[in-house]
Ligand SMILES: [Zn+2]
């Protein structure tokens with residue numbers, strides 16, 4: 001069987017460097033509680049190498065922040081925005097559905113669809129808003145990231161099937177009340193997890209990369225113990241150098257994995273095997289599930305060096321690693337086509 005590797009990230013190369021970063025961050029320039037310098041300082045001092053400032057409809061100037069906190073090879077602040085689209089839907093319990101999209105590395109503000117009076121646009125579907133906003137983000141030199149699809153139970157698979165390829169998809173958001181895991185309500189309405197939505201896209205042949213991010217708003221309130229703080233979800237990007245351009249290139253290629261606490265030393269993926277080397281912490285134990293088309297479990301492997309031998313008919317192969325304390329890491333898929 002001839003398998004063509006369509007989406008081979010920069011995995012398994014020699015001399016890799018992993019850079020830890022957060023692609024979804026708010027400050028007092030929107031609805032965060034702390035000024036950009038406080039926010040950037042937090043990430044700089046907590047083991048991150050990059051952070052993307054993604055305000056609602058505001059482009060924070062990252063040049064002065066890089067002047068203070070940036071350091072070659074150590075830390076970079078990247079520009080961005082969250083396009084805060086919501087769509088009127090009288091059938092939805094809250095009357096509106098949230099269709100937020102981050103623009104990573106954007107160079108200008110992208111306004112969400114509104115009517116001339118500034119009210120939410122009517123007669124626009126979530127899918128139509130995604131198509132328009134992703135195109136606008138790309139026109140502003142950004143990479144699009146679909147955010148928190150399950151927040152207020154807003155997004156369904158049918159809203160996502162028309163998405164373009166090479167897109168980031170937030171499979172884990174660190175804020176409270178995001179409903180990452182999905183669920184069934186008392187009336188029997190089923191919403192899949194964000195990760196399952198990702199599988200639905202991959203199963204349809206979409207090349208979409210899974211992201212975990214903080215969506216952090218709370219730095220000062222954090223000290224009062226009232227809100228969920230930063231540092232809960234991030235990505236580890238493999239790039240040759242630490243520049244905004246290098247991170248953008250790696251994001252577009254899917255050369256990264258997502259994490260809520262499990263760290264990997266290496267992910268080597270080819271059309272014949274996926275081999276993962278997990279960084280052991282303390283006496284934690286690890287379990288790796290290899291997932292294929294339809295979200296199907298291909299293998300469930302214990303230990304810190306799980307390996308899966310690719311048959312070629314799986315559609316795609318990705319891995320999710322869980323430690324014995326419930327922390328996670330997700331690799332990107334290797335997409336296979338016969
Ligand atoms: Zn949002």
Ligand SMILES: [Zn+2]
Pocket residue numbers: 024025026082215
């Ligand atoms: Zn946000």
